[in-house]
Amino acid sequence: MKKTALLMLAVCMAWGVTAGCANKNEDRSAASGSPAGSEGAQTEKVKIDMVIASWKGGGWPDNNHPIIQYIDKKFNVDLQIQWVPNANFVEKLNVIAASGKMPDVIRLDSPALFLKWANQGAFLDLQPYLSQYPTLQKIATPEEWALLNPQGKIYGIPIYETAQNTIYARADWLDKLGIPLPKDDEFTIGKFYEIAKAFATQDPDGNGKPDTYGFSALGNAMNLGMPELQAAFGIANGWKEEGGELIPAQTQSKEWKAYLGFMQKAYQEGVLDKDFVTNTNFNEKYAQGKIGFADMHYQFSRQTTQELQKIAPNAEFARLSPPIGEGGARGNSTPSSGKIKVVLGKDMDDQKRDRILELLDWWVSAEGEDVLKNGIEGVHYRKGADGAYEMTDALKAEGEGRQSLMWNWILRGNTNTFNIYKWSAPEWAQGMEQSIGDARKYPYRNVAEGYLPSSPAYAEKGSTLGDKFLKAVVEIIAGKKPVESIDDAIAEWKSGGGDQIVQEVNAAYKAHS
Structure with a gap:
């Protein structure tokens, strides 16, 4: 008062x-x-x-x-x-x-x-x-x-x-390991893995313990909290448009097999955080100095760096463009306006x-x-x-x-200046605007976000079907099931109501096109 x-x-x-x-x-x-x-x-x-x-x-x-x-x-x-x-x-x-x-x-x-x-x-x-x-x-x-x-x-x-998040990397770890910060056009998914494995196996924090990981993930999100990786393998950010039809990620067998092979290998080699199955939020691990690559936006990267520097004074996260997959696929998760x-x-x-x-x-x-x-x-x-x-x-x-x-x-315009105030430090304002501009270069949008609510089947069954499919994905990554078993998960998703969802979502899409 x-x-x-x-x-x-x-x-x-x-x-x-x-x-x-x-x-x-x-x-x-x-x-x-x-x-x-x-x-x-x-x-x-x-x-x-x-x-x-x-x-x-x-x-x-x-x-x-x-x-x-x-x-x-x-x-x-x-x-x-x-x-x-x-x-x-x-x-x-x-x-x-x-x-x-x-x-x-x-x-x-x-x-x-x-x-x-x-x-x-x-x-x-x-x-x-x-x-x-x-x-x-x-x-x-x-x-x-x-x-x-x-x-x-x-x-x-x-x-x-607008898109804000992208991949960030521990720049101080790169310096310690003698690895140059990857250039935009050289940052392939293979280079990502190479660096992530170095973060996990070459003691970048210098404590003599095998307690660091290349990257982490979430066990409760379809994109596992790292949408940039799925984008590199061509997996839709929920849904994509192809030939005038909306295609759900749950039906992309070829793309899932390539991605899950990559993730399963990362888990087996200790590159992926072993606790990813139970993770619901991995942000604290970034601040604890255990993870080399992170999915963040600029404001959070600054806050995380400040926390991290309490235990590692030279720590610094550097922003990167998303990794490039076969055929040049790459993207930063982009919400639909x-x-x-x-x-x-x-x-x-x-x-x-x-x-x-x-x-x-x-x-x-x-x-x-x-x-x-x-x-x-x-x-x-x-x-x-x-x-x-x-x-x-x-x-x-x-x-x-x-x-x-x-x-x-309530409502804001389309100027991309939120969290930048008249009194903001020039370096903060410049960093925020630059990060948003960079993230927008590689849109990775769920093209069906506006049409899913029109599907009665999605309202009734979408959440349950999604949970079952995610469980199969997590079990494959953790090595409990072979990569090829994703086809069983796809078939179960489709027969359990997925086909009906596809029909209803596409009907809504065409009605608005």
């Missing part, structure tokens, strides 16, 4: 406004005018209800946050955000839907829930209005706007997603609809990004005499990133 009070006082001082700020429960409709740069407030205040999922740290404690006040003044709205813990979000939304009164704005991360409610007519069709909001319209491609929507209708604003949506409830008048769309059009503009990501100047950050920006003490106490919840958890 003290932190909130400090922020409230600071925003009042920054705007030169005291009336209405003394009591945070006072009716904000008494406020008038707009922050600098506003195009002028509308004459009638509009209340906007948002229901939004929250993650670690939760949402803001009340709706008097300085950024909400800024928006209220700029657009003459009364913005009310209900932050719901993500673990309970779907349950909460189902309760809301049963009441018959949908909120004005919801961010939906569940494609299945989006399709269910869109089919029930719960959302406003945005198609007739998008041309009036060009900035908002440009945050995604026409294909991303259309994803999950019926022909000719747009029921949700697509959340922009468009499957996560911001939706508007259909039961609103024209004035509210226009006010919300005007707000969201500004939201993804350069000005909106500045406010929603960095916060309010004088409240969350200040500009020093040398021209450099720095966080205020109030934001330091609250925690960097807390000012950007609306940008990160």
